[in-house]
Amino acid sequence: MEKGLLGSEFRHFTEEIRARFMHMGLKKKTVTFVMCTFLGAVLFTSVVFGILYSNSWKSTVIKHVKSIEAEKEEGIKGYFENMQSLAYNICYSNWMQDIFKKSVSVQRRQEMEENARAFLGSLSTLYEGNQFAVIALNGTKVTGTDSYRLDYSVDIEQKDWYEELLANGKYVETGEGSEKGIYRNHPEWNMTIYYVVHDYNTLERTGFLVITIPLKNIYKLLDTSYEGTWLALEDPDGGLDCSGLPEDTDLEGKIKTMPFRVVKAENRFFVSKTQIETDFFTWNLITVVDEKFQKISNPMMVFVFVGVLIFVGCLLIVVAAAVSRYLTNPILDCADAMLEIRNNNIGIQMENTYSDEIGELIDGFNEMSGSIFSLIEKNKMISALQKDAEIKILERQINPHFLFNTLEIINSLILNKKEKSAVKVCETLGQLYRYNLRQNKWITLREELAYTMQYLLIMKYKINDLSYFCDVDDKLMDTPFLKAILQPLVENSIKHGFQRKQQECCISILIRQNNDKLHIEVMDNGNGMEEEQLASLHTEIRGIFENPMKYLAEANHIGIKNVVQRMYLEYGEAFHVKIISTAGYGTRIELEIPEEGERREEKPYV
Structure with a gap:
């Protein structure tokens, strides 16, 4: 009831203002029009500047998110491609092939195992704690360090995924608890990569190379030097969840249902979700950026400010042109109406909203158009007969x-x-x-x-x-x-x-x-x-x-x-x-x- 009353009063007020304006002389109309146009131009400029600023800031944040996402995706892919290249170099090196041979003396085998243990240990140091182990079908098992003991009860051939390992030549095992890899009492191992090793002469399967990557090394892949930026990895199958997201939010519960694009969450965070596919796995990389830490470095804003000043300086010229259009538009409308009459749109009438000399001009045109229409109708009737x-x-x-x-x-x-x-x-x-x-x-x-x-x-x-x-x-x-x-x-x-x-x-x-x-x-x-x-x-x-x-x-x-x-x-x-x-x-x-x-x-x- 109150809304309807307010709406009625507002319409009455606007109609009264319009009626007063239309009954003014041309001189008063010109002054009033110039003042209203100036105020409208200032308001319009303010709105445009606000929209440009908001869009520029949002575009900058999204570009930042995409840049971090691309950088990390490239780093993760490069890391595991390096692991794969290293694995194949190890599997088919001469000394590794010798370990898997059966016809080797005991003394020679012990010597090869010591050399292999030293080599794998140096690799573990070089690759920041990644563990390397060799399991041969002839019974030989070698690991890179003595501090981590192999679990001899682990039989790779009894695993559920053994057939997949043979078919693909490699398999990635992730998780904790029962899926802790080949070591004893080390549930912190998060990823174990198994490679099938063949004799490069006979192509006969001779054993396995195992690379174990601790959780801390995967977290290192997510490190970023950007303030207010967090990253996380998610396995769609549920076997891996490396989260570095801020703890005082509910983002972890929402990420599962988020689309694969940049979206805004909790009115504060810009979240991007993309899929990373490698020969080892398919992961979802989540990038979170806090908008509070983002700053706009956009020279376009300077041009906007300058543009506002130029706009205000040119405003008077624009207003003068608008006043001129007020006087010429009715004449142009009359010309268009005459063109319509020439195109057989007979009897066209112009709407007259003017109460001054221009209104008299439009009234005269309407009377002329009506007279022409009457004459044409009479002529049409004669033609039809x-x-x-x-x-x-x-x-x-x-x-x-x-x-x-x-x-x-x-x-x-x-x-x-x-x-x-x-x-x-x-x-x-x-x-x-x-x-x-x-x-x-x-x-x-x-x-x-x-x-x-x-x-x-x-x-x-x-x-x-x-x-x-x-x-x-x-x-x-x-x-x-x-x-x-x-x-x-x-x-x-x-x-x-x-x-x-x-x-x-x-x-x-x-x-x-x-x-x-x-x-x-x-x-x-x-x-x-x-x-x-x-x-x-x-x-x-x-x-x-x-x-x-x-x-x-x-x-x-x-x-x-x-x-x-x-x-x-x-x-x-x-x-x-x-x-x-x-x-x-x-x-x-x-x-x-x-x-x-x-x-x-x-x-x-x-």
Whole structure:
């Protein structure tokens, strides 16, 4: 209730301010407009500067997170690639191959084991406490230092992952407790890498090389010198979790569900999660950066400050231009409205929000536009009446041709003493002319087909071998249809197609619905047309499309052209016609018109 009251009061206040402004003179409007524009420019600049600063700072933090992430990912991959390279150098060195041989004297074997222990011990010192051990199938077991004892109860061949070790040539074991590796009483070992060793001459499996990496060395991979930055490693399978995240947060519980991109958590931390894939494992690297420790070093901010000063300095010029637009915009709108009138958007009215001299100008334009609209409407009505008169003339143009043809048939039947047939033709002719006397411009498709069938019935008395077929979808029978369209096309086929034809004469009518169009085909197997004759007919039809109001003079194919002209006057560009004819084979006429309710909008012929 209170919100609605406040909203109503605010609208009333703004409307009052607007009304006072619109009733000011141009001079007072100019001063007020300049002052409001200046205040708006200062506010806009402040908002833009705040957005730029925020986006720049956020972009800097994200780049920092990605940089640390890429640096650590490269370091971790490089570390384990180095371990793998070292392992293969050890496995296939000559002295290592000798240890795995069975045919070696006891004294020689002891000597090789001492040398191997010393070498592996030096490697342990060199690699910051990583332990190296050799387990041969001949029973020899050597570790790098004496301080860590091998657990002789560990049988690698009994491990669940032994088959995977043989298949891949290596296996990584992580975790604590039962998965502590090959040493006794050292649950702090976090990662043990097993390599299968083969004799490089016979390729026979001879033993295993084991590298054990303590947890502290993995944590060293996560060390960073950046203040307010923490990293963690996570094994998707749950076998490893090296976390260096801050303890006073709930980040560890949220990281599992975080997406693999940079997100903000707890309104303070930027967290990035990415997947590291190596030949040993697949880990998720988590990088956390505290925004409080980030500083922006962006020279763009300096340019922003300078830009603000320049903007304020140029503000008066901008305001002056705005005032000028206040005076010129209505005139430009009037020019655009006149262009609309020229493009037949007659009767356009401009919204008048001005109460000064500019308002009087707009009122005058609106009165002028209304007067032009009234005159055009009168002219359109006269043009429409003229078009209807032309259509009626075209309809009356068909009837004489049909009557003359029918009278010839009746005369022929009487001369041949076929009085009953002549009477039948007269009755059918009477029905057809009663149909023609109807004033309806539109009938149903059913009525048009019935009319055409009656005509064909008369024509069978003239052409003995005449047959006709009609294929029309029953759902279309009640479709509104322009009167006297099919019969002139059929009459054209009989008059021009079947002259001097000795064999069977066939006419087919096909009407189908094609998407939202009505597709009509009238086809005969008559004489067809020569290429020159067909080209001439196409030229005349194009002339009808270009000037549909032109009177059709008596000529060949008057029926086709009459139908095309009436169709185009009714449907305009939505009407399509196609005539295909081959001399000696026949003619097919295709018409395509919109369904009911989709006839073209009437356009004035001025």
